[in-house]
């Protein structure tokens with residue numbers, strides 16, 4: 119193999135490659151058309167986003183998730199996609215997913231099959247927050263996470279359709295209805311996404327974006343439930359034969375922090391705690407009614423939290439330490455911890471490096487900043503992680519904004535065009551089309 123790289127061959131290679139590299143940094147006529155089309159449809163794109171945001175779709179609002187999906191489905195059907203809604207089994211209490219496919223009419227040898235990933239659900243339940251536009255931003259649940267990303271994807275597809283190139287592309291769109299709280303069992307909830315990944319070469323995910331970064335590795339996440347009991351009694355007896363459930367819970371959480379904080383890539387967050395004389399969960403399991411008295415030693419606490427990690431080995435090590443801490447008890451108390459897997463870790467791969475290099479070239483060709491890989495510890499987990507074992511993926515192609523998972527969520531509207539043009543040209547080049 120070594121002889122291949124002797125200088126005459128290298129010179130020929132250099133001559134052959136240089137024009138291709140230079141051409142990649144400029145836009146083809148079709149790519150220029152795409153950029154202009156996107157810029158000319160900015161207000162239409164915002165109107166679709168407004169419609170989607172004003173359809174409340176908290177993860178547990180099954181009818182709302184499906185209604186948001188139907189708005190999107192109609193848009194994809196108009197582009198020639200064959201789409202269907204996949205309901206989840208009733209016991210899972212999730213709205214289901216949209217799958218839409220478009221097969222290439224003209225077979226292109228270097229064509230790669232693309233999987234585009236989004237989600238319709240939002241963290242906020244009930245009515246959520248309505249779309250409110252103010253100057254260059256719009257507020258509302260899902261504006262950036264990730265109905266904003268969904269319309270970046272949609273308008274990239276519309277631009278490819280308007281430019282007449284979509285006919286040559288093999289594209290599967292899979293938009294889940296339960297990204298923010300994945301339904302169980304996971305193998306049912308993510309079966310369609312994983313099946314689509316097995317039929318694809320690259321996965322592009324449209325979670326919140328950035329001017330100069332995208333994600334090619336993401337941390338995995340799992341959840342834990344800690345249940346602590348103590349002997350109920352008169353408060354005057356505390357420290358005699360029992361410390362009660364609340365002191366034992368405090369000891370456990372403090373030792374988690376003392377033993378595990380500082381390991382690179384690892385975080386664990388107790389999201390809520392309920393304890394006292396009584397702590398009764400509601401049907402969602404995320405709300406509790408608590409009562410107690412200052413003169414009663416607490417007999418019960420419940421804590422639920424998450425655990426994020428960069429490798430499966432790190433997850434297992436952290437769980438072992440947490441179990442060990444829970445197994446030691448203050449006098450007169452008992453405690454148990456249970457873990458549940460959620461997102462697997464998405465490690466760095468050569469395929470991911472290729473995708474980010476392509477995205478960087480596209481961004482610069484469009485006159486936008488260079489792109490580098492985002493540090494995996496600075497963002498949460500995502501659906502792209504489920505497909506990581508099957509297909510090279512990139513995430514963070516969606517809208518720019520802030521306040522995700524809070525009532526102050528917003529999208530920065532002028533950046534929709536940048537993200538849409540970058541996504542469309544990336545998709546075109548990955549599909550092997552250069553004209």
Ligand SMILES: [Zn+2]
Pocket residue numbers: 237263264297325326
């Ligand atoms: Zn999201």
